[in-house]
Amino acid sequence: xxxxxxxxxxxxxxxFVFTIAIAVLSAILCGYIYEExxxxxxxxxxxxxxxxxxxxxxLPEPQLLEMVQNRIATDLRRNSFEELLDSGGNxxxxxxxxxxxxxxxxxxxxxxxxSIPGTGxxxxxxxxxxxxxxxxxxxxxxxxxxxxxxxxMGRVLVQGIVPALALALATGLFLAFKALERxxxxxxxxxxxxxxxxxxRLPLVGSADDLDRLAARINEMLDEIxxxxxxxxxxxxxxxxxxxxxxxxxxxxxxxxxxxxDALAARGIVAQALDDLDHMQGTxxxxxxxxxxxxxxxxxxxKPTDLAEIAREVHDLFEPLADEKRIxxxxxxxxxxxxxxxxxxxxxxxxxxxxxxxxYTPSGGKVRITVTQRDGVPLVQVHDNGxxxxxxxxxxxxxxxxxxxxxxxxxxxxxxxSLVAAIVKLHGFQLNIADAAEGxxxxxxxxxxxxxxxxxxN
Amino acid sequence: MTTLDESETDNxxxxxxxxxxxxxxxxxxSLQREGYRxxxxxxxxxxxxxxxxxPPDLAIVDRTLPGIDGLTVIDTLHRESIxxxxxxLSALSSADDRIKGLKAGGDDYLGKPFVxxxxxxxxxxxxxxxxxxxxxxxxxxxxxxxxxxxxxxxEGREIHLLPREFKLLEFMMRRPNQVLSRDMLLEQVWxxxxxxxxxxxxxxxxxxxxxxxxxxxxxxxxxxxxxxFVLNDHP
Numbered sequence: 001x002x003x004x005x006x007x008x009x010x011x012x013x014x015x016f017v018f019t020i021a022i023a024v025l026s027a028i029l030c031g032y033i034y035e036e037x038x039x040x041x042x043x044x045x046x047x048x049x050x051x052x053x054x055x056x057x058x059l060p061e062p063q064l065l066e067m068v069q070n071r072i073a074t075d076l077r078r079n080s081f082e083e084l085l086d087s088g089g090n091x092x093x094x095x096x097x098x099x100x101x102x103x104x105x106x107x108x109x110x111x112x113x114x115s116i117p118g119t120g121x122x123x124x125x126x127x128x129x130x131x132x133x134x135x136x137x138x139x140x141x142x143x144x145x146x147x148x149x150x151x152x153m154g155r156v157l158v159q160g161i162v163p164a165l166a167l168a169l170a171t172g173l174f175l176a177f178k179a180l181e182r183x184x185x186x187x188x189x190x191x192x193x194x195x196x197x198x199x200x201r202l203p204l205v206g207s208a209d210d211l212d213r214l215a216a217r218i219n220e221m222l223d224e225i226x227x228x229x230x231x232x233x234x235x236x237x238x239x240x241x242x243x244x245x246x247x248x249x250x251x252x253x254x255x256x257x258x259x260x261x262d263a264l265a266a267r268g269i270v271a272q273a274l275d276d277l278d279h280m281q282g283t284x285x286x287x288x289x290x291x292x293x294x295x296x297x298x299x300x301x302x303k304p305t306d307l308a309e310i311a312r313e314v315h316d317l318f319e320p321l322a323d324e325k326r327i328x329x330x331x332x333x334x335x336x337x338x339x340x341x342x343x344x345x346x347x348x349x350x351x352x353x354x355x356x357x358x359x360y361t362p363s364g365g366k367v368r369i370t371v372t373q374r375d376g377v378p379l380v381q382v383h384d385n386g387x388x389x390x391x392x393x394x395x396x397x398x399x400x401x402x403x404x405x406x407x408x409x410x411x412x413x414x415x416x417x418s419l420v421a422a423i424v425k426l427h428g429f430q431l432n433i434a435d436a437a438e439g440x441x442x443x444x445x446x447x448x449x450x451x452x453x454x455x456x457x458n
Numbered sequence: 459m460t461t462l463d464e465s466e467t468d469n470x471x472x473x474x475x476x477x478x479x480x481x482x483x484x485x486x487x488s489l490q491r492e493g494y495r496x497x498x499x500x501x502x503x504x505x506x507x508x509x510x511x512x513p514p515d516l517a518i519v520d521r522t523l524p525g526i527d528g529l530t531v532i533d534t535l536h537r538e539s540i541x542x543x544x545x546x547l548s549a550l551s552s553a554d555d556r557i558k559g560l561k562a563g564g565d566d567y568l569g570k571p572f573v574x575x576x577x578x579x580x581x582x583x584x585x586x587x588x589x590x591x592x593x594x595x596x597x598x599x600x601x602x603x604x605x606x607x608x609x610x611x612x613e614g615r616e617i618h619l620l621p622r623e624f625k626l627l628e629f630m631m632r633r634p635n636q637v638l639s640r641d642m643l644l645e646q647v648w649x650x651x652x653x654x655x656x657x658x659x660x661x662x663x664x665x666x667x668x669x670x671x672x673x674x675x676x677x678x679x680x681x682x683x684x685x686x687f688v689l690n691d692h693p
Contacts, residue, residue: 281571285569316622
């Protein structure tokens with residue numbers, strides 16, 4: 001990855017942004033602490049200076065003079081200033097010589113910058129107060145300690161915050177590069193998937209963070225896409241498999257009809273070829289219908305539908321056919337069982353199950369259609385006493401084109417139960433191939449009707 | 459639409475809008491052999507023009523056409539308040555919403571490939587819309603069906619019908635002398651669209667026939683080879 005790319009990457013940018021934010025915030029905080037402390041320091045000094053002046057002006061003159069001289073004598077670092085002016089404004093004793101021009105004689109402390117002989121300009125707190133004899137006392141204090149505080153704050157900023165910032169930046173970049181590393185590995189994996197390795201999945205670190213959740217979601221999507229591709233591949237294979245044999249049969253028959261001298265015999269062969277053609281057409285229709293149902297995002301017309309009524313209609317439709325085969329088609333659907341479904345589609349599904357059952361059950365057998373409830377969930381069950389579906393093959397039955405070994409005689413397209421499975425899946429119902437003592441027992445388990453449950457619980 | 463008698467139906471003009479020249483030639487030839495007058499348009503715009511000039515009695519429209527597709531041709535004509543029966547031919551899915559709407563509007567749809575007899579049956583059905591008036595009884599030749607008591611009779615002989623047989627016979631008696639294909643019967647009588655050839659209809663029809671045409675009586679229900687059945691109102 002180039003430098004430019006690294007700077008463009010979101011995690012690295014985030015690290016920089018956070019570092020800058022921390023720097024700005026720290027500077028603001030330090031500044032605030034400094035300002036507040038300085039203000040407090042200055043104001044307490046002002047109060048102290050004012051009270052010092054208040055007491056000093058009351059002292060008898062000799063003591064006052066002694067005090068001033070004492071202060072000057074002990075103030076080796078020159079941070080204390082004082083001057084006594086007589087009532088005429090002439091300096092008596094002190095180190096200021098004169099009343100600073102802007103200083104009012106009001107006994108209150110003022111902060112100002114003045115020139116001091118021999119020292120230069122100084123930032124000072126000054127107070128001037130008049131004695132009863134008319135003399136004026138000026139007391140001053142420099143702000144060295146406040147300046148020192150400022151220096152301390154500066155040092156704190158440099159010595160404390162700069163390393164902290166460096167640490168923050170380093171941590172940020174470390175995390176950013178770790179994230180980048182994962183993104184890079186995702187990139188590589190996606191590249192492999194795009195180049196055709198559809199079994200590959202994005203690596204998960206198990207941290208359940210955003211990236212992990214996203215990767216998990218993408219993996220789910222890949223599974224779904226993979227299934228779809230497998231489906232399409234399956235359809236292609238199935239079409240090839242199931243259409244080629246009738247196609248070659250048809251070709252052979254037509255060729256034979258060309259050589260047939262007897263016109264009637266030739267017509268018979270052509271009729272057989274037409275049958276083959278119809279069979280292929282049925283296969284294509286089934287495949288299209290299944291694809292259509294599987295690909296539809298919604299069920300057409302979901303409305304309250306009576307499962308028992310559907311069972312009755314399907315029974316009605318298939319009863320003569322079953323009778324013809326001497327199969328007893330029994331119906332147990334007395335109670336109205338309302339579910340939310342697309343009536344036509346669900347009827348198609350039930351009809352397909354019954355169609356299969358009638359087809360695979362030998363003469364003299366029986367097929368029972370039952371509409372009932374199990375734990376309050378409505379279901380329709382089609383139970384026959386035909387050859388049944390071996391337990392190991394049950395999951396395969398709903399796959400396209402699978403035909404359990406029992407179909408040698410009955411010629412179907414092998415798609416009936418795949419269609420049922422597609423319709424059931426679209427409704428969010430369950431297709432269950434139940435254990436049965438004999439024969440096959442196939443159930444469509446509906447979702448309970450929410451509206452109905454509501455009224456029951458109320 | 460009023461019921462046309464047979465000679466009028468046979469002289470009906472059918473417009474075929476189909477771009478494949480070979481399929482068009484086959485269909486046109488078969489229609490002419492059946493006695494229909496035919497016109498042909500190879501594209502959507504051509505078809506629109508042809509209908510606007512002189513509306514035919516029925517139009518067979520291929521769904522995928524160069525220029526304007528078949529369903530759009532129909533929509534366009536409907537917007538211009540030109541109504542005639544349409545039969546859509548298509549190799550595409552039969553269950554999408556536009557096709558459902560088409561069927562609901564009284565028009566029909568036939569998936570490719572199809573048997574010619576099926577096409578004729580559908581054309582006939584579209585040209586001769588059944589009378590669905592709310593009468594209390596209907597009759598076809600010697601047959602009479604009481605829609606209130608749900609009983610049937612043939613020249614005084616009562617026919618005991620199961621509900622499903624009654625439904626089927628009523629459907630056929632409303633369309634006498636008209637070839638009804640197995641698929642049409644399944645779709646319209648049982649609301650069931652089969653995906654494969656099955657002898658379901660044959661079994662139902664066999665039972666009904668057994669009751670309608672008693673031994674010694676002239677058969678009214680006849681098979682039409684490869685297509686379906688017809689109920690004649692005169693033996």
